[in-house]
Amino acid sequence: MTDRPSEQDRGFDPALARGLLSRRGMLAGIGATGLASLLAACGTKGTATKANPSSQAAQDRSDTEKVLSWSNWPEYIDVDDKTKTHPTLAAFTKQTGIKVTYTEDYNDNDEFFAKVQPQLRAGADTGRDVWCSTDWMVAKLIRLNWVQKLDKANIPNAKNVQDTLANVEFDPGRQFSLPWQSGFTGIGYNPKATGGKKIETLDQLFTDKALKGKVTLLTEMRDTVGMTLLAMGKDPAKFTDADFDAAIKQLTEVKNSGQLKGFTGNEYGKGLASGDIAACLAWTGDVVQLQADNPALGYTLPSTGHMIWSDNFVIPNRAKHKKNAEILFNYYYDPKVMAQVVDYVNYISVVKGAEQILVADDPDVAKNPLIFPSEEVLGRAHVFRGLTEAEETKYNKAFQALTTGG
Structure with missing residues (x-):
């Protein structure tokens, strides 16, 4: 990893922002067992x-x-x-x-x-x-x-x-x-760069013309494909080869449309803070830490689900x-x-x-x-299923072709 946002934009209390400084939250109370089991x-x-x-x-x-x-x-x-x-x-x-x-x-x-x-x-x-x-x-x-x-x-x-x-x-x-x-994988966004819009779904990331050329996805295949599968109504813990291929096809179409600025690892933070990146797939703690300097930054865990x-x-x-x-x-x-x-x-x-x-x-x-x-929140958290060595090779090759163009 690493593991927060404009809390108001996410529906959370903005008074919580002070304690939120990070990268990839806590196993506590009733939810601890469910989270750790995932x-x-x-x-x-x-x-x-x-x-x-x-x-x-x-x-x-x-x-x-x-x-x-x-x-x-x-x-x-x-x-x-x-x-x-x-x-x-x-x-x-x-x-x-x-x-x-x-x-x-x-x-x-x-x-x-x-x-x-x-x-x-x-x-x-x-x-x-x-x-x-x-x-x-x-x-x-x-x-x-x-x-x-x-x-x-x-x-x-x-x-x-x-x-x-x-x-x-x-x-x-x-x-x-x-x-x-x-931690969780969700959507981070900069309201100044989105025209004040809350970005709450992958459909917005993929199709909103106001975000064109200012969207980044993660170079982590399991995060980007996992979130895409969830938006397609598929379970990342149970998907098939056909499901994976459909997700790659959709991501390729999004890339070819010019919607994406690119794919990033942990380095998306600077662009998100400056507005060069309007919205992106992001890890919870990263955005929270950025909010220490820019409380307006938003973070969403989509209703379709998020990765853990x-x-x-x-x-x-x-x-x-x-x-x-x-x-x-x-x-x-x-x-x-x-x-x-x-x-x-x-x-x-x-x-x-x-x-x-x-x-x-x-x-x-x-x-x-x-x-x-x-x-x-735990009920919408998903893990990417375990892969065989052959699957890992095949899926990584397809994802690399997507992210690098080769």
Whole structure:
């Protein structure tokens, strides 16, 4: 991931905006089990060949080198607005002596995969000890044997992961991954660029002439195709090849009409804020954070449904500081620490107990329906079904042809 909007335009109380600062909300109350159950179904089907741990691991330097390199999505961790530092990371270094090099260079799953694939394929160090990948990409990395099995002895706080996320389709028993944050995919829009219109449906995104040339969709196939399938009345968890082809056909027609400005990863934020992008498919937390500077920005979860996903910690093969990474995971699964992150990023916390801390520390955040989703919001949330390796190859090829024109 990452995980808010002009609350009035969305039908929510604008007084909630103060607590909403983020990237990809919270599992709380009655809705927690339903939401986590949805997330547990995400992934890509396929069984990895038996891994050889000795070929995956480097000599771990953690005991002598108190450093760690972490790649993550932009705007996906707490920030001190005055110093532009990350308070939880600073506290982690003070507590453990481990200095973290934190890099926001993960804008898109496929783009990031392309950067690290050569090293992983060659059995070389990527220069990173940990990153956060979306469910389906984690499934792919596991299938390729390019991420290492976690030593849970170093992560006792893993017991705090929400029960329904502790065992997921793409990583049974959470042997290779642990969740970082979760969130929704919906529609973000800038009222100044839409002529004051609320953008509440994909039909508006695809056909409203006032938006022509100022609409962006996501380079994440599961988000863009998933939202299109929902608008077509299809369930992303149960679609057929014919349904997928129909969605690609519609998206191709929209592209050929000149309606689209393009396809983006996490970088749509600047254009949306400036009005260069009038409306786009967007992740909940991104828009909320943008609203800290521009409260007029709007966000909609369409009545036809929206997508839900998780981003997850993984440790790549040949990482030099595996134990340090596991110590980092353990730190963030402390409910008090995760509550600080969620209070800033406003995506869905996957740690038990964090919600109760937020209710006490920041009641405004606790009132937000994207952080504490209602049963109605949860009822419209969908996951993209698991894919076989053959399906993933076929669908990605078709989607790449759409986004790149080749």
